[in-house]
Structures are given as structure tokens and as C-alpha cells.
Amino acid sequence: MQFSFRMPVAVHIMLCIAKFDGVFKTTSTFLASSVNVNPVIIRKTLGQLKAAGLVEVAAVVGGAKLTKAPQDITLQDVFxxxxxxxxxxxxxxxxxxxxxxxxxxHRVLGSRLSMVKSHMLDDFSRITLADLLEDIPDNE
Amino acid sequence: MQFSFRMPVAVHIMLCIAKFDGVFKTTSTFLASSVNVNPVIIRKTLGQLKAAGLVEVAAVVGGAKLTKAPQDITLQDVFxxxxxxxxxxxxxxxxxxxxxxxxxxHRVLGSRLSMVKSHMLDDFSRITLADLLEDIPDNE
DNA sequence: CTCACTGTAATACCATACATTACAATGAGA
DNA sequence: TCTCATTGTAATGTATGGTATTACAGTGAG
Structure with a gap:
């Protein structure tokens, strides 16, 4: 059992948007070729990120931008x-x-498990996109 | 996305085995009626727990026993x-x-996520079956 | 010898994730 | 005004995995 692609894909997308800001137009096709999934998946994910207020998508022109600085976006937000x-x-x-x-x-086990989940979210909240970007060199 | 029934079912089974030790014979049918799943699910789960050395199953007579005291079995073991x-x-x-x-x-995100998972396992390792048993009253 | 029980295989069913095609809507730019 | 790249979304297909269920061989206590 494991979580789906969704969160990793969303993180990947946002890293690309941050990385290529002002350099390339980050359309769904462009992002799809970096992640290597279908552009429709990207559009759906961008839709979720937009609904959460994390990105802005240029509807017709194409391309997406982060609404906040990478150090102000955590994996918890994305998750x-x-x-x-x-x-x-x-x-x-x-x-x-x-x-x-x-x-x-339900009461006995559920309460413990929800505590574990909230700890997981705490972990996520301490990891920002900026942390990840720092680890990605511009060139090989 | 969420994890399957498996771990909660396994915990439920082990709590029953501990609770009813010496009172009822904890056969797969008996356990199945408490959890409310098919007895085959119970037998498979018991098989996994047995392989992990957490329980002993009486092959022909029927019934299962914990191999350790409840305070020495953690949710990490079960997970x-x-x-x-x-x-x-x-x-x-x-x-x-x-x-x-x-x-x-993979490197950048994977390393963070495996850290989150190991924290989750740490959380599990601090919850014992005895903790859960304490919260279960004998009668209503 | 009988019987309850385990262990396991086989099968079915269903939910969900991901892939893919198709297309309407839209506004920038020629 | 017309073209075109792009988004948003619906519809459909496919694969995977989890759970349910039936069936049955093996086994040792009584």
C-alpha cells in the first residue's frame, strides 16, 4: 500500500514552475514532458493546486506561476x-x-492513528519547496 | 488515498487474542465475527503475523496466542x-x-519522504498493544 | 474414524488510479 | 476577423489491488 503519484507529481510541477520562471512558458505539455505523464494529468493537478491557491494558471495564454515564494510553500500545502x-x-x-x-x-485505535497522521502533516509542514530547490543543481 | 484494512484488522485480531486468552478459543471464525470480515481474511492475516513471529497458531486444534506480552508488541511490529x-x-x-x-x-523528494515514513514508524513503535488494551473496558 | 480447524488456491467483484482521446471555450496575435 | 495554442473537462479504457467467497486438502485431538 502506498499513496498515489499525485503528491509527488504536484511537487514536481511546482518545482519546475519555480525553476523555469521567466525562462520557459510552463504549459501543461511542457510540464508533462518533464514529469513524463499525460498532459491531462498535469492539468488536473494544476487545477487542484489552483483551487488551493498555490498557483495561478494563465487560462488561454498558457503557463503557470506560484502565488507565493518557494520558501512559503510547504509539502503540507501541496499534500x-x-x-x-x-x-x-x-x-x-x-x-x-x-x-x-x-x-x-474505532475509538481506541482511531485516536492513535489520527495522531500519527497529524505528526506526518507536521513533518510535511517543515519541508518547503525552497528546501528542495536548493538541492537541485542548474546543470549536471 | 489511504492504507487498506490490513493493519487495523491485524491489531483488532491481536487485541482479541490478548483479551480472550484463556476464556474463548480464538479461532479464525471467532475472530472474523468480531472484526466482521471473512474468516479467510483472518487466516491470511494470522499467517502474516505468524511469519513475523508475533503469534502462534494452533494448526489443527484452532486458536491463536501472542508470543510476547502486549506491552512488548508495538504497532510498528504489526505494521x-x-x-x-x-x-x-x-x-x-x-x-x-x-x-x-x-x-x-527522486533523490531530492525521495530522501525527504523516506524520512517522513521513518518518523511514522517511530510513532508506531511507541504505541503498544497494552496501551490499547488499557482503553478497552471489559463491559459496557 | 470423525470432525473442527487451518492453510491455501481459485475466482469474482469492485473501487480507484492512471492513460488517452476528444472537444468546447477563449483570447492573444497576425 | 481569423487562426491557433492552450486550458478545462468529460468520457472511456485499462490495469492493479483489495476484499469477499467458495472449495478443498491436510491434520491431529478425542
Whole structure:
């Protein structure tokens, strides 16, 4: 089990937008060729990022821009823009209410797991796009 | 996106085994009725837990027992018993090597994400079955 | 010898992610 | 005004993986 491509793709896109700002027009086709996925995937992802207020997309001209400086955008922002706000784990919906374990499992395990998820989000909130950009050399 | 039932089911099973030790014979059918899934799911999960050395299953007689005390079994043990050891996120396999972002994304993003995953495992390692059992009353 | 139980294979079904094609809408630029 | 690249979105296809279910061989206690 693992998360889908979505968050990594979104991060990749935003890094490209930041990196090529003013140099290339970052259209969905251009971004798609860097990530190596279909341009439609890029457009959908850009749509989610736009809805979250992280990017602006030039509707007809083409190209996208970040709305904030890379050091002000965290992986948490990106994660929440493209992933559902749901529990990390799926606990069986209808455990047996006649069993003491069954009728308490949601409360007992769920509370711990949501704590783990919030720690994960905390981790994400401490990683900015600028951190990642620093690690990407301009040329080989 | 979220993880499957597997880990929560495994935890549920182990809590039942601990709770009903010496009271009921914890067969796969018995456990299945508490979790409310098919007994085959329970047997597969028990097989994984057995392979990880966390439980012993009485092959013919029926029933399972923990191999360690509940305070010595952590959610990390259970998680690793039932989940693949893989990255938390899936980064596109073939990004464009001609793009500076494309040829560095795995290293730059992957290292951060594996750190996040190891923090998650640390969290799991601090939660024991005994912690959960304490929160489950015997009767309503 | 019987029987309850485990272990496992086979199969079906369903949800979801990703890929791809198609096309309407739009405004910049010729 | 016309062309054209581009976005946004719908529709569809395909593959993967998780869960459900049936079936059955193997096994040792009683």
C-alpha cells in the first residue's frame, strides 16, 4: 500500500514552475514532458493546486506561476491540495458491537492513528519547496 | 488515498487474542465475527503475523496466542508484519533526464519522504498493544 | 474414524488510479 | 476577423489491488 503519484507529481510541477520562471512558458505539455505523464494529468493537478491557491494558471495564454515564494510553500500545502482529507488507515466499518474489542476499536485505535497522521502533516509542514530547490543543481 | 484494512484488522485480531486468552478459543471464525470480515481474511492475516513471529497458531486444534506480552508488541511490529516494506509515496519512475528537476526529483523528494515514513514508524513503535488494551473496558 | 480447524488456491467483484482521446471555450496575435 | 495554442473537462479504457467467497486438502485431538 502506498499513496498515489499525485503528491509527488504536484511537487514536481511546482518545482519546475519555480525553476523555469521567466525562462520557459510552463504549459501543461511542457510540464508533462518533464514529469513524463499525460498532459491531462498535469492539468488536473494544476487545477487542484489552483483551487488551493498555490498557483495561478494563465487560462488561454498558457503557463503557470506560484502565488507565493518557494520558501512559503510547504509539502503540507501541496499534500492537502491534492489528497482527500481522510484517515490514514481504514478501520472496518461494522465491527461486532457485542465484542468489547469490536465496539471500542474505532475509538481506541482511531485516536492513535489520527495522531500519527497529524505528526506526518507536521513533518510535511517543515519541508518547503525552497528546501528542495536548493538541492537541485542548474546543470549536471 | 489511504492504507487498506490490513493493519487495523491485524491489531483488532491481536487485541482479541490478548483479551480472550484463556476464556474463548480464538479461532479464525471467532475472530472474523468480531472484526466482521471473512474468516479467510483472518487466516491470511494470522499467517502474516505468524511469519513475523508475533503469534502462534494452533494448526489443527484452532486458536491463536501472542508470543510476547502486549506491552512488548508495538504497532510498528504489526505494521511491518502486514504491509510491504516500500516507500510511502510513489514517485514517477521515468522522469525526463534532460530536465534538471526530472533528473533530481527522486533523490531530492525521495530522501525527504523516506524520512517522513521513518518518523511514522517511530510513532508506531511507541504505541503498544497494552496501551490499547488499557482503553478497552471489559463491559459496557 | 470423525470432525473442527487451518492453510491455501481459485475466482469474482469492485473501487480507484492512471492513460488517452476528444472537444468546447477563449483570447492573444497576425 | 481569423487562426491557433492552450486550458478545462468529460468520457472511456485499462490495469492493479483489495476484499469477499467458495472449495478443498491436510491434520491431529478425542
Amino acid at each position: 492537502q491540495a491534492v489528497e482527500e482529507d481522510e484517515d490514514l488507515f481504514h478501520i472496518q466499518d461494522n465491527p461486532n458491537p457485542q465484542c468489547p474489542v469490536g465496539r471500542n476499536i | 511491518q508484519a502486514v504491509e510491504e516494506d516500500e516507500d510511502l509515496f510513489h514517485i514517477q519512475d521515468n522522469p525526463n533526464p534532460q530536465c534538471p528537476v526530472g533528473r533530481n526529483i
